[in-house]
Every structure is written in structure tokens, then in C-alpha cells.
Amino acid sequence: xxxxxxxxxxxxxxxxxxxxxxxxxxxxxxxxxxxxxxxxxxxxxxxxxxxxxxxxxxxxxxxxxxxxxxxxxxxxxxxxxxxxxxxxxxxxxxxxxxxxxxxxxxxxxxxxxxxxxxxxxxxxx
Numbered sequence: 545x546x547x548x549x550x551x552x553x554x555x556x557x558x559x560x561x562x563x564x565x566x567x568x569x570x571x572x573x574x575x576x577x578x579x580x581x582x583x584x585x586x587x588x589x590x591x592x593x594x595x596x597x598x599x600x601x602x603x604x605x606x607x608x609x610x611x612x613x614x615x616x617x618x619x620x621x622x623x624x625x626x627x628x629x630x631x632x633x634x635x636x637x638x639x640x641x642x643x644x645x646x647x648x649x650x651x652x653x654x655x656x657x658x659x660x661x662x663x664x665x666x667x668x669x
Contacts, residue, residue, distance in 0.1 A: 559592055560593065563585060
């Protein structure tokens with residue numbers, strides 16, 4: 545019988561820390577960063593984040609590296625939602641998105657009404 549062995553988690557965060565630091569530098573760089581370089585760092589960091597032991601050490605690393613924390617949160621969204629984002633910031637973003645969508649819908653509706661008024665034969669054969 546084949547037993548399924550649990551995937552062992554890493555407890556050494558050295559590589560994860562270096563990659564998180566590098567991602568922060570790329571995010572904050574005033575110089576243009578190559579897409580392939582950025583992608584490579586992100587993919588390597590994703591691999592590391594998938595193997596590290598969840599806990600206080602990982603939490604501290606993510607608290608000190610916002611770009612890595614955002615990446616971690618996005619990858620784990622289906623399990624925990626916006627678990628690392630401040631609730632106030634998440635709520636404000638949601639409200640802002642709703643306001644923008646409401647304005648866009650209102651503008652589209654007004655344009656539709658104005659086009660109908662300008663062309664009395666609109667929609668008639």
C-alpha cells in the first residue's frame with residue numbers, strides 16, 4: 545500500500561528572505577526592471593513561499609516585505625481572502641471600486657439617453 549507522505553515544510557527562511565528583499569528592491573526601483581527578471585524573482589519567491597512553514601517567522605518576514613506579503617496573499621486568496629491586508633484599506637478599496645463602477649454606469653446611461661434624444665429615428669426602421 546502506498547502511503548501519502550505529507551510535504552515537509554522548510555523552517556529556514558534565508559532564501560525566502562533574500563528573494564523577498566530582492567522583490568522589494570525591484571518594486572521600488574526608479575530604474576526600469578526587465579519583465580523577465582521580475583517574473584523570475586516572483587516565480588522563485590512563489591516556490592519558496594509554497595515550501596516554508598507557516599507561523600510567526602513567516603509572518604514577520606511578510607510584515608517587513610509588503611510586496612512579498614501581497615504576493616503571498618494573492619496566491620492564498622482562495623483559502624483566506626485578503627488575510628494580510630488591513631480591513632480598513634480593503635473596505636476603502638471596495639468602496640472606491642463601487643463608486644467608480646456606479647459613475648461609469650451612470651455615464652453610460654446618460655450617453656444612451658442623450659443619443660436617443662439627438663436622433664429621433666434611433667431604433668426605428
